[in-house]
Amino acid sequence: MKTRITELFGIEYPIIQGGMAWVADYHLAAAVSNAGGLGLIGAASAPGDVVRTQIREAKKLTDKPFGVNIMLLSPYAEEVAHIVVEEGVKVVTTGAGNPGKYMEMWKAAGIKVVPVVASVALAKMMEKAGADAVVAEGTESGGHIGSATTMTLVPQVVDAVEIPVIAAGGIADGRGFAAAMMLGAEAVQIGTRFCVAAECICHENYKQKIIKAKDIDSEVTGRSNGHPIRCLRNQMSREYLRLEKEGAGFEELERLTVGSLRNAVIDGDVKNGTVMAGQIAGLIKKEQSCKEIVEEIMEQAEKLMHC
Structure with a gap:
C-alpha cells in the first residue's frame, strides 16, 4: 500500500509504532521496521549516551529505516537532538513541545521531522515550522x-x-486502520498493540494487564494539574484520583508517580506502577510477533478497503 508516508519514510506499510517511554527500545523498533513498518525508539527522558547506544543496537538488527521519538521536555532533549544527526537517523517524531529550534539542523541532515499534535492549531504551526508530516493523536x-x-x-x-497526516489513538487492527484512511490519514501510529508484541521488552505482567483489559478499564489521571495521562485502572490510579478529588497539590501527586512507569514496564509492578495503555486495550487478546501484527492489520484493512 503506497501513500505519501510510505514514500517519505521508504517503508512498505503505512504503520508506525509509537515511541513509548521505557517500552519502545531497539528490539521493538527494529522488529517493526523489519516487518515493513516504521519502528521508533522512545528517547523519553534518557540521557544522550543511552539513546546513542539504542540507535547503534537497532542498526545491528535492521537495515530498514527507523526513527527516534524525542520528548522535548526531557532535560536531555538538546543532546539527543544532536545525536540523531550524528547517528544518521532517518525520522524524528517529537512530543511535549515545539521542535522549531532544531528544525534547521535536522532538515540539513535530511531527517524527516514529524511532530505529534493534539489540535488543529498546533498542526498548522508545525507545518509552518517545516514539519514533513504530523501525527494527529x-x-x-x-x-x-x-x-x-x-x-x-x-x-x-x-x-x-497540506502535509500528510498520521492518525493515532484507538487503532489496533485493520478496521481502525481502514477507518483512519477514510478520515484522510495516510498512515497510522499504533502503540498499545505493540506493547504486547513478542519482541517488546515489557514485563509479562504488563502485557497480561493489557490482554486481560476490558473496554472500560482505562482511566485518565492528572486532569486537575493539566497533565492528563491515560492508563489502565489499578491501585495506584485509584489512589491518584482520590487525591486529585481531595484537591492534592502537584508535588504530592508527583511523588506518587515518580518512577511508576518504569516500575510497571520493567519490574512488572502493575498494582502500584503506571500501566499506560490506550482505550483500545480491550480489543487486544494475545501476544504476537511484530511481523504477525503488521501483516494481520494490513490483510484485514485491505479486505475492508477493497470490498
Missing part, C-alpha cells in the same frame, strides 16, 4: 493525551494542512 491514546477524539481530530487536521 486522539484522546483514546495511552500516556499523555489531548482532549479531542481521533474520529474528530484527524479529519479536521487533514483539512487544515
Whole structure:
C-alpha cells in the first residue's frame, strides 16, 4: 500500500509504532521496521549516551529505516537532538513541545521531522515550522493525551494542512486502520498493540494487564494539574484520583508517580506502577510477533478497503 508516508519514510506499510517511554527500545523498533513498518525508539527522558547506544543496537538488527521519538521536555532533549544527526537517523517524531529550534539542523541532515499534535492549531504551526508530516493523536491514546477524539481530530487536521497526516489513538487492527484512511490519514501510529508484541521488552505482567483489559478499564489521571495521562485502572490510579478529588497539590501527586512507569514496564509492578495503555486495550487478546501484527492489520484493512 503506497501513500505519501510510505514514500517519505521508504517503508512498505503505512504503520508506525509509537515511541513509548521505557517500552519502545531497539528490539521493538527494529522488529517493526523489519516487518515493513516504521519502528521508533522512545528517547523519553534518557540521557544522550543511552539513546546513542539504542540507535547503534537497532542498526545491528535492521537495515530498514527507523526513527527516534524525542520528548522535548526531557532535560536531555538538546543532546539527543544532536545525536540523531550524528547517528544518521532517518525520522524524528517529537512530543511535549515545539521542535522549531532544531528544525534547521535536522532538515540539513535530511531527517524527516514529524511532530505529534493534539489540535488543529498546533498542526498548522508545525507545518509552518517545516514539519514533513504530523501525527494527529486522539484522546483514546495511552500516556499523555489531548482532549479531542481521533474520529474528530484527524479529519479536521487533514483539512487544515497540506502535509500528510498520521492518525493515532484507538487503532489496533485493520478496521481502525481502514477507518483512519477514510478520515484522510495516510498512515497510522499504533502503540498499545505493540506493547504486547513478542519482541517488546515489557514485563509479562504488563502485557497480561493489557490482554486481560476490558473496554472500560482505562482511566485518565492528572486532569486537575493539566497533565492528563491515560492508563489502565489499578491501585495506584485509584489512589491518584482520590487525591486529585481531595484537591492534592502537584508535588504530592508527583511523588506518587515518580518512577511508576518504569516500575510497571520493567519490574512488572502493575498494582502500584503506571500501566499506560490506550482505550483500545480491550480489543487486544494475545501476544504476537511484530511481523504477525503488521501483516494481520494490513490483510484485514485491505479486505475492508477493497470490498
